Amino acid sequence: MTAATQTMRITYREAIRQAIREALQRDPRVFVMGEDVGRYGGCYAVTKGLLQEFGPERIRDTPLSESAFVGAGIGAALGGMRPIVEIMTVNFSLLALDQIVNNAATILHMSGGQFNIPIVIRMTTGAGRQLAAQHSHSFDGWYAHIPGLKVLTPATLEDARGMLWTALEDPDPVLIFEHGTLYNVEGDLAADAGAVNIGQAAIRRPGKDVSLITYGGTLGKSLQAAEQLAADKIDAEVVDLRTLRPLDTGTILDSVARTHRAVIIDEGWRSGSISAEISARIMEGAFYELDLPVARLCSAEVPMPYAKHMEEAALPQVATIVETVRRMMGGNG
């Protein structure tokens, strides 16, 4: 067995921790800050053990003020550092929206190109863990609306391990959305896994009958749905967007040109969502390839319910993906 093929059993959480550790080791300008990232080891235990390893100068607990510590991160980035700022969940990032949208995303422009903001902001997103309406939403698509930001949604171990370093190397603000249901996902990762590209979508499963276009927390559901559909002789292609901004329109359109049918699976709310943007781009760029209207599976437009069965009902699920595709393909079976 060569080094290139050696793998290790690892969780998504550990993959991110490895990425952070590697960044801290490689670049002295990198430091981590956020609520409970130090002594407590991170609300989702991503930074567990790093305080002991790297000390309080580089693993910094912050007061409970998103606006303040994101702003401090922007200042540090302006000052030449490479901060990794952790926000507990995307819902809380709204407190820092002014810093992110009005400062991080605009300073390069406002300074006439003089000042880049090389900050990386990580946050948990999504539902599925009974955390109710104030900790469960998916605003990833909102941030993808903002010029000046890059929005990453790692859904695999490779991307959890590899996107951070690429994000740190980017001279401009990058947001990384980690779906809460992924932290415990375990799998095999190449021992030498390292940096990966950002800005390109990936075909996670090739197919010829329908494109399931998704990202983040719904990638796994889409892949499972594709397996079930295979039993019906429906060959689904699964496109993992990986990056919501810039959106890799080329890969999306190429996939639709192959399959002529598209279903977008997006945990965000449907109205004004990233799925709406993708659907529009398909219509603009691949209208004459479409054999059926584009379908979308999004979350119910309600505050995320707490009760387990209601939360499940509000989210796109494997069964609803399978059912939607079957209905689409019904006439051609």
Next chain:
Amino acid sequence: MAEFRMPSLGADMEAGTVIQWLIKPGDAVKRGDIIAVVDTEKADIEVEVFEAGVIESIVVPEGRKVPVGEVLALLQTEGAPVARAQPQVTAPPKIAPPAPSPPPSPRVEMPPRVEMPPRVEMPPKKPSIPAAHRPRVSPLAMRVALDLGMNLSTVKGTGPDGAITKADVERAAKVAAAPPAVTPPAPPAPAVEATKLARTARPAAGLEERQAAMRRVIASAMARSKREVPHYYLGTHIDMSRAMTWLQTENLKRPVTERLLYSVLLLKAVAMAIHQFPEMNGFWSDGAFKPSIAVHLGVAISLRGGGLIAPALHDVDKKTLSEIMANLRDLVNRVRAGVLRSSEIADATITVTSLGEQGVETVYGVIYAPQVALIGFGNLAERPWAANGMVGARPVIAATLSADHRVSDGHRGGRFLATLDRLLQEPEKL
């Protein structure tokens, strides 16, 4: 205001029955839209409108038979004032209510419509007529249909709400791929020997009655032609070896769906020859020949249920072989679905008939007056052919010209056939 009248869908047509309106008052139409289906005793014809505007009212209800020229519907044309010099008629088109007495609205002022029923209630549309109006077609299916030259009105949709998908088009294309035998009218008939077949869903007239009616139409047209038109007939044999060799090579380069039939070469050659002999193309009317600049070949197509019909292939001289092939395939499909357009029935400027499939060697056709010529092709078969002192077997076809002696004479006719022969020796230039 424009009047939409019962069109003459052939020189022999005296009256027609409006089977179906595809529009209703208030609908906007543009030139070329198919707005009604008319039964001419030969076929159900989709009738196009030639002016753009908004349908003001329907004068002749469905099911009524009226003579050619009768006003069927009224049309508000763009730019034209709604009602001449009348004080502003801003009311929506449906202002005339069901009042049995003339309503006091300015609309009554409009002259020639006293007999018009005050309200035209559209009866529910008969879905049995293959949809000529906005079928649900996916963009991809539309594109594939264009590529394959398929007519979507013959395709059954199986997608959501009956939408036509790519698979539906491909399925239909496979069915239609059976070569569209370009076998024309058995008797030297004129073009049209239409038969009902796709229309069995419509119980309008009994099949026997319709066939009898059609027979009467043919009888009258043929008798008129033989009575009035002084025919002369010329024939020649054409060596098709070059044409067939070229066709074989050409077809090898093409995907199966785009392969050409030799009939397409014959059609294009006729159309090109006509350029040099305009006296073969047009109509004899009012004691004089009226040449046609456009070359619309009436092409006879056999129907699966028996019988024939010969709608026009438009502007054959201006089209590539691929386009002619696609048009021909489309025409065959629509003829078999019973969906033809009025322009296709009325427009032919010369007829081409070939009885090759029946094994006939030579066709002596009767001109479909008021056209002035008909080209006949027999079967394409290997025959002994002498050239350069040697006899060999070559594919040969007999071409005949039936022409109106009032318009052309045998000298020109002979040169026409010679030109046709020469054109077929250079198939790559067609």
